[in-house]
Amino acid sequence: MIFSKFFKPTWQHKDSAVRIEAINNELSLKVDEHYNVLMELAKNDESELVRRSALLKINSLSVWYEASQSNSMNAVKAFSEKQVEKVLLGHHDIRLTTKDKKQFINEKLKASLLENWLKAETDADVVVALYHRVNKPQLLHSVFKQHQDEAVQLALIEHCTTSEGLDKLLKVAVNPAVKQTIENILNKEKxxxxxxxxxxxxxxxxxxxxxxxxxxxxxxxxxxxxxxxxxxxxxxxxxxxxxxxxxxxxxxxxxxxxxxxxxxxxxxxxxxxEQEKIAQELTLKRQETLSSFKKQQKEIDQKITQAIFDTNTVDETSTNQEIDNLIEQVQASVIHNKDKTDLVNKLTSIRQKLNKLPQVAEAVSSATHLISKMSQVSFPETIEQLDEKEGDYKRWKNDWREVNKAASGVLPESIHNAYLEIKNNWDKALAPLIQEQKKQFHITQRKIKDVARLINSGKYNAAFGVFKKANTLYENLSDIQKNKLQREFQTVSEKIADLSDWEHYIATPRKQEILTQITELAESPLTDPNQQASKVKSFRKLWNTLGHADDDIERDLNEQFNSLSEKAFAPCRLYYAEQEKLRESHLVERQKTLAEAQTLAALPIDENLDWKQYESQFNRLKQKWRDAGEVDRVAYRELNRAFKSAIETVKQAIDVKHQQSIDAKKLLIAQANELLQAEDLSYAVNEVKALQSKWKALGYSGPKHENSLWKEFRKINDEIFAKRSEEFVANKQLAQQVEESYQEKIKDITKELKNNELESVLVVTRNLKDLEKQVDVNDKNNRVIEKLFRNEFSKLEKLEQNLKAKALTENWKLVFDALHFGAENDIANFKQFNDISSVWQKRLLDNQAKAVGDLQKRIDKTLALEILAGKESPKAQQDRRLALQLEMMQEQMNSGRLNSLEQGLNEWLTIGKINVQDIPLIDRAQAIFTN
Structure with a gap:
């Protein structure tokens, strides 16, 4: 027991720094016993720093999560929560699979953490699962907008239940399949x-x-x-x-x-x-019954006719009985009385035919004889043969009618067809001769009337000549035609006979009168040569119509008239000679014009042809030809034919060009009409301007179409430009409204800004970026709106930089305050320890777990920091500073690396645990980072 006190494991040491050192250097996660020790320390150690070190050593999401939920120390619990959040947001060295994430979603997590995770997550399946877990419909739009993944967006669409929401999603959707899905849903809802x-x-x-x-x-x-x-x-x-x-x-x-x-x-x-239906049925029945009766009647008639043709005998008794039976059926039927009467009459006629079979047979024989006889008669070839032949033909037709009547209308079809053939041939042969005969008759009749008219008007000499022709024509007429004109012809014949006796008596004074008139004309000619010539000609014509004067003066009168006529016509001859000279000059002019026209017609029709000049030449030559003056008629006909031929060639080429121009301009009009329907009016205006240029290049379309086509094209152009003007005004008003709208929205967002809170600045910046993404493409072209956002982002960026710099300064202050506290106390008990960044928390805890460091090394590292920062060092240490500076320069030259101040401070801590004697050095280091 005594030795157990001396040989306890270091992780059980009463000094927390020793325990932390053991955690970092002695305990291994690969050893199960060590793992259990680490878990025990994380859950139950009395030191917060030890618990944190154990958790950092294990570094497992499940352990972090367990600590965040059940650790007895709130600080450790908060620290663990922070680590869990970092893992889920991807800011940690722990990386989760999709399966791990989906399993972890169902754990007990704060709503704020879930929402932050949802914003940061990129895995489609996890995003969908997170959205279900969060279950906040108000996040749908932002999540949809943030995650442009097809699977995510399709899944989110299912949770949008309003048309307004779907419209918003459609505006931010980019994927075609997603857009199509939304449009389909909207269409179905619509x-x-x-x-x-x-x-x-x-x-x-x-x-x-x-x-x-x-x-x-x-x-x-x-x-x-x-x-x-x-x-x-x-x-x-x-x-x-x-x-x-x-x-x-x-x-x-x-x-x-x-x-x-x-x-x-x-x-x-x-x-x-219904009544009408019954009536229709009755009518149908009547029609069917009538058809049946007619069929039976026809069969009886055919039987009798066949007997006639084949010279067979017919059982008259049975046939009469058939007719009687059919008549009885007809009388008893429902057909109309008129149809009954017609059928009975026809059956009676058939009965009569039956009773006259011998006579009918004889008529058939006679008809055959007539056909044979007429077939041998030749057609008339002259008008002289017409009367005789036409008489024979008419008599033959009369004989045929008698035979046909005797046959009761039952002649064989072959005989009847032969009759029709002969009749048609004779009608065709007689028709031109009869027509010619009628023509001669009308001519003769007209000549007789002309004789009477000439006599009545006193033109006796002309009447004699016309009568001779009329008499010849009259003698060539047929007797029938002569009889028709006999009275009229006899009348004029008698008048002509009377005039023959009076001719000399009438002609002498008239001719003398004409001599007096033409003498006056010869002595006093008219000013107009054409009128003079016309007057002479009229006197000559009248003289020729007067007939003979008295025999003793006829010759003298004629000589006087001829002499006076020549004298009266003399001025006209001079005038016509001058006109002939003019016609010759006109002929030369027209020949030149013709040569020009032929040259123009010979020009090749290709892309090098100047159509404007070509058409101008064409019009000039036509006008020149019209103004060229008279020429000899014979010469004019030949010249005019050649000119028309040449000018027609030119005209055809121009017409083709005009038609091409018309077709092309109609196509331009059609294209302009399409542009009139275009939604993009700027595009429409540019295109229609291009069409105008094409129009000008097409050239003239002819006087008939040019003006109307241009009016139609111009009207469409005016409508497009008018629409563009209206759109410009509307867009200007809309742009102003949009600008005011965004000003208001930006103002609302920036109201939430708290100048002293970095998180507030980031939130406002993010919200402004979200708003900027909502700006329509057309609005983005509005420079004013761009400037609004640019100005706000610039302000926020400066504020963010200032706050980050301030936060960094505050963090350094906390670090050095903690170092001051840790020099004399357990650093884990520093009240604001949790406010220090996690990186520096770990570094400070690691420092506490070390043994006391070498003071000189820490002094050197402090000097190194001052060198890097360009800060002054104590005068007593200037020599050492200079030496260190040379070493650092040499090291930098060798390695090519330049250490940062933060890295230098970290190395400063790794020298060993700080204590009271390090406080002056802490103050010097603090001056570097916080001033």
């Missing part, structure tokens, strides 16, 4: 929301159509529509589950009311319809 209205409207439409049946005129059509509407109604009632009870009952009651109304209104029509 369909469900709209379904009651759609079903109600559809039902009301069916009810309206059903009610309209009461005004139907066609009962059968109404019945068909009614059946269709009732079927539609039954289908619709299957959808009534989406309606409220009140809506459903209202529609069903309305349907019943309409059904009763329609039934009541259609009832009289139903009775009439």
């Amino acid at each position: 369909e469900l929301q709209e379904k009651p209205l759609k079903v109600t409207k559809a039902a009301q439409l069916v009810l309206s159509k059903y009610l309209a049946l009461k005004d139907a005129k066609d009962y059968q059509l109404a019945l068909e529509n009614k059946s269709q509407l009732i079927e539609e109604w039954r289908t619709l009632t299957n959808e009534f589950s989406c309606l409220s009870d009140e809506q459903r009952d209202t529609l069903l009651n309305r349907f019943q009311e309409i059904e009763n109304t329609v039934q009541k209104v259609l009832a009289p029509q139903a009775e009439a319809y």
Whole structure:
């Protein structure tokens, strides 16, 4: 027992520093007994530092968690909670698998820790499980936005129960599958929301159509529509589950009311319809009965006809009996009386044919003879043969009608077809001759009327000439045609005979009168040569119509007239000679114009052609040709033909170009119309400007289309620019509203800022970044909004840097306060020990577990810190400082490393446990870090 007191394990030493040293250097996690010792120390040791050291040595999440829940020391419990949080947030050297995380989620954890874990977690399965565990719907949007993983977002979508929430998720969703899923859900919800209205409207439409049946005129059509509407109604009632009870009952009651109304209104029509149906059945029966009777009648008729053709005998008694029986059936049937009468008459006619079989057979023989006879007669070839041949043909047709009548309409089909063939051939042969004969008749008739008209107008000489032609034509007419014109011809013949006696008496004074008039014209010519020539020609024409004057002066009168006519026409000859010279010059001008047109027509049609110049030349040549003046008619016809040919070639090329331009411009108009529907008006404006450039490059489209196409295109352009202007004004107003909105939102967020709390600054910064992410793309282009966020982030960044610097300074102050306290006391009992960062807590605890260090080493390390910080050292230690400075420079040159102040302080602590004699050195070190 005595030796047990001297040889206790160091982890049981009464000095906590010794126990900590044992934990760090002697106990191993690989030894089960040591592990149990560590667990015992972590749970029950009286020193907080020992417990912490044991927990740090074990460094297991399960142990950390157990300590955070059940350790008897609150400080250790808080420290363990902090370690658990670091592990879960990924800030610890312990790394968990997905399985470990999912198992740990169900442990008893604070809500704040779960939420922080949810924000930091990246594993999809764990995120979903955490969200279920936290069970805070208000976090859905932020979690969804933070975790752009498809599986996470699809799982979160299932927890969003409102359209507004889904709309928000859709705005921040990036993954196409996620966006499609949200859109599908929204569409389904929209369909469900709209379904009651759609079903109600559809039902009301069916009810309206059903009610309209009461005004139907066609009962059968109404019945068909009614059946269709009732079927539609039954289908619709299957959808009534989406309606409220009140809506459903209202529609069903309305349907019943309409059904009763329609039934009541259609009832009289139903009775009439049934009556009509019975009448239709009766009509059908009559038609079938009538068809049957006609068939029987036809069979009897065919039997008799066949007997006639084949010269067979017919049993007249049995056939008459068939006819009698059929007549009795007809009389007793339900067919109409008119049909009965027609059938009875036909059967009676058949009976008569039966009774006259010998006569009918003879008629068939006669018909055959007529066919044979007419087949041998030739067609007329001249008008002279027409009368005789046409008479024979007409007599033959009369004979045929008699034979056909005697045959009672039962001639063989072959004979009847032969008759039709002969008739058609003769009609075809006679038609042109008859037409020519009629033409000659009308010509003769017109000539006789012309003779009468000329006599009545005093143009006797002309009347004599026309009468000669009329007389010749009259003699060539047929006797029948002559008889038709005999009275008129006789009248003009008598008048012509009378005029022959009076011709000399009338012509002499008229010719003398004309000589007087033409003498005056020759002596005093008209100013217009064309009118002068026209007047001379009219006198010559009138002179020729007057006939012969007295024989003794006829020759003299003619010579005088010819001489005076020549004298009167002399000025015209001079004028026409001058005109001929002009026509020759015009001819040269037109030939030049033709050559230009042919040159233009020969130009190759390719991309190098200047179409504007080409079309200008075309128009100039056409105008030049119109203005060129008269030329000789014969020459003009040839020139004009050549010019038209050349200019037509040019015109066709221009027309093709115009049509290409028209088609291209119509395409541009169609493209502009599409741009009119574009949502991106800036894009539409840029595109339509490009279309305008293309339009200018297309060239002219011809006078018929150019203006109308441009007006249509310009109208669309104006509409697009007007829409852009409206959008600009609207966007400007919207941008101002958005700016004011973000100013207000930023103001609300920054209200929560506590200038002295780093956590507050970080929260506000994070919230502002979340808000910035919510800014629409269009809003991000708003420089004012960007500047708003930039200014706020700049302020927050400066504040964060200041607070971090302040926190670092405060941490150093706490570290050195703890060192001062630990120089004389157990450092674990320092009241603000938990406020020190965990790294320095461990370093301070490790220092307490060490033996007292070498004072000179600590002095040297203090000098090294002062050298690194550029601080002054005590004058008594200047030589040592200089030596150390040289050593440090040499070491830096060899290693290439530059130690930091923090690393230097850590090395300063590792020299050994601090004590009272180290306080001056602590003060010197503190001056480096806190000033």
